[in-house]
Amino acid sequence: MRPLHQRYTLYSERNDTYIFVPEGEAQSLTIHRSSGDIVLNSPKYTVPYAAQRSQKTIYGILGLISLTLSEYVIVVTGRALQTQFRGHDIYRATEFDILPLGVVSAYIPPHPVESHLLALVRSHLNGGNFLFSYTWDLTRRLQVQQGAEESDAGKSFWEVVDDRFFWNRYLQTKLIDIASSNPTAAYGSFILPIMYGTFEVKPTFLHGRHMLLALISRRSRFRAGTRYFRRGIDHSGHVANFNESEQILLVEGQTSPGSVPANDDSYVTKLSFVQIRGSVPVFWSEINTLRYKPDLQIMDLQDTGNAMQIHFSNLKKIYGQQSLVNLVNQKGYEKPVKEAYERHISELDQPGVKYEYFDFHAECRNMRWDRISVLIDQIKEEVDKNGYFQISQGESTPKRIQTGVVRTNCMDNLDRTNVVQAALAKYTLNNQLRDLGILSPDDGVDDYEAFSKEFRELWADHADSIAKAYGGSGALKSDFTRTNKRTRRGALEDGYKSVMRYLKNNFFDGARQDGFDLVSGTWIPRKNPSLSLFLINDPRPLITRSMPAIASFSLFMICAGLTLPRTSDYSLFYYFLLWFFLFAIAMVFILIHGIEYVAWPRLNPPTDIIYYNGPGYRSGHHGKGLNGQAEPSWKHSKGSATGRRRAKSNVEELELGTIRKRVD
Template structure:
């Protein structure tokens, strides 16, 4: 394999000309490249012949465009999304890897303003788009397919030669494929219109590289993670598996090293090595339902059809990666015990060939901050790691080895414990790889090379933080061990702070964030009609009023501290009254916690909240006392009826109201 891919390259820089009729993109290079026009009135996408001049009266956009993310249709207009600023994060061979930093959202409808939408529903949906783009971690390359691991690229090198990057990208990790669907449809329907230079796949994940000199060897150490666009979302609103076998928070992590013996001025890095691990939510139908309590309400939904989904997930892993070692790190007792037992029961019933289950009680084995005992896990699975191997290629001699399996790791969130375990596996494999290519002696390890060890720890700690922010909203816990090899009290305090922030984000902010995932990946698509519930609050009046009563009682207690002390008895009665009111209102909020969580609005979770079938369910704390939980589908129907009545009463509206529609996936 050459380290320069033979795919059709993307255009690196585009000049944009715009008027009320069209957006027209001109590649900065090569000269006489075909241009692209998106017609604003019809939405048509057309490739123009080389040499086509800018449209008459068009104005050149003031910033260079680094790539087209795609198009999304909301309620008042379609919108074109482009990258206006990016940062180079390193390179693979001669290919630069870029991190998208700033985006521009451009309406096709010239009467629509992105900054000041004329309708509150459109404003809400645009805010979701902006938040998702600004809060994500998106990487792309104009000449390297970041979505596929090195081994797959090498195996398909001849078949892929001359293809467009969007044609070869791994469907799971082509994050903006839904946004690019309009462009892909045109490219598929009209092959004579060459859109290959404009359809740019992005991954949502991480990319880091460090250069090390070890003895007389130059070593490039890479770490790449790719987040699946299927069942994507936030920590508590996307758990478990779907009927297609996709699990929440599925990430493929690739650790690559390129090695060159530094005895010549030209560094060619002939030795290319790669090792793959995966993580993902426990492949069962399960959920943790937020109730404002620190520990959410655990629910496991069982049934024969659900067992089939687990089988599909594990079979797909075997077909994609080879033999699987399933490392389960959840606790053997307490809140997590039912999930552990259900997972083990399913694995026992399925007995899928080439799938091995390995349980490691992380918190028991590593209690009292003895996290070095993660080596116990490595000892248990090292035979599997050795048998599965890793990808290795000497590009000068064409000698190669293939990775024939992978380790799939999970804890409850697939974040903190999983990060520690994956880093330990990666460290073990990296030592073996460097020995096999002659960089290390037979008894040498990474621990013998301080600079390499520091770079390795930094890579894996940054990687852990990025994956955690994408799923939970905060950086990873336990990264003090990953960064330093030791568990510290300062790290424990930092974990306390992050845990507190996770609680607040997951209960009060993640609903909108989940809506952003569903909108941008095509799980939910807007249709014309009504959707007033996006901007209305139809909870019972008492539910809405109690938090105000609680805050008012706090205000009155604070105000009482400034009152003149004419009578200690009257002040005591005053404070007692407001403390009692606060206590009653606060107890009411906790008792009805589900009604105060920031739930997603686009995709209802009422079927999970109100599930009453076979399986395990917790105490359902937070559903309230004699006050029914709000049923979102009924709420939508009631709201729609009210909106339609108002529309009928006032006559024709000056805009089409909005209705919500759901789709499983649109590619």
């Protein structure tokens, strides 16, 4: 593949141009600020004498984003070496800079709407785990890369990466369009793909073999978002929280215990095992109402079967046979999701898709987490049939290929899913080491504590990273992944993580979701900030906005009253009665109107889902006022597309099957 530029010096010529000069003899790139034109300079081009040099080193161009007042260039100004793998450096982006093309300041914008949108972009960039490499494609699994070596020759990175995991694909649209129309020019060397995910490598040693154990998670950019604001499937067949996890094992030839690998070529065998996870592929959601358990909403749309068929057809085309493992509870709150999934799967009856249910909480109750082996026994025939990828040094043809994957899901695709995926990864790792002759048929990874610890830590860190990105806290049940035991201390830590998830999901994830929608291009602003004032205004009535302040002040006065001198118990009784009464009234009002106090996304508010009245299932109508029908103030806020658009019915709205981009 064509190499990527790894370092730039940035020059700016007054307010006219940005000039990116790569290291070496490569051509520089000029972006004209007034017109937005991007030009590849001739090899003989020299930077103007009057151009001002930036003190920051640029490590990559993430792309361009257009907001209400200006277009901006987003660049990487800080990076940290995440790991080294097969001779390639893998970096994590740590610092970013936003360069305006128009005559505006990216730090003190002249309009509050522009300032708000820039804050969303910065928050998204600083809150994600973005990885990149200049010399190795992070987005494709080993098996795919091995089979595409000839076709990749002479292409740029952006042309070969997996589009699902090309996180900044929308930001790079302008550069990609220019590169596509000028295929012989070197524009592609400026297009840096980044991946949202994790990559961790652990060197280890077992029975005279040096090995590298690596684990990669790749998060899809489609239907991306946060826990309660992105659930289920869309009409294009994309599901929420879709992640591909690839466990890679590099094995060296036989050596003595005191030796070290000479170089990357000493790993004579490369093995890979891939799993996927994704939300239950039906139209469903959970609606926050400030209660610990949100209202469960399932929308039984006519398009559900078609969307599910598209989803599984795409997965079969990419991965092969599908083994579906569903961990959703078969009783209580989660039961309707399980039933909807199974009903549509049975109606679909698609060849190459096998469904398996496992009642995780019932089987593993009372901390009997060793019962995961029951699930392994149920699906090991399929796992063995799907196999794994293996290729040896010097061979052009793989010894084995993986012909299918296990797709695991629970409600969030986090905690239970992590435990099951780690168990399947360990089962496959045991098979790989036995097939290589490193382990005997009666031995397993758990028999070697040092090696087993490296494996457990790898998967526990992997679980925490995915859970933080989607749910807002580290993974629950990670003590079992780390120690092979479920402990009471781990249960207490899970309680703390659950509280943090509740707080973040109700009061902070709205802005996070807006960041996803803005950077991914799901919402596109118009060039007029006045049309987007609804983003910074609070349309709620004064009484609604005042209740948290009344509750807080009442609580303060109650606490203050405990310190007052008790000269008259009679007067203090009425004092406490007054403030307890005001506090209770405020809290009851907040709970009855809970939807008004959730930090909803403002770019694409889920009004049509919250007030869906078509066929399906709804666990309750909490937080909507006394009659359960009140609409939130932001639904009709001036300037909001949702407030202006009145569909004939929610059913028609959701069955249109189109992705509506907000352009207010």
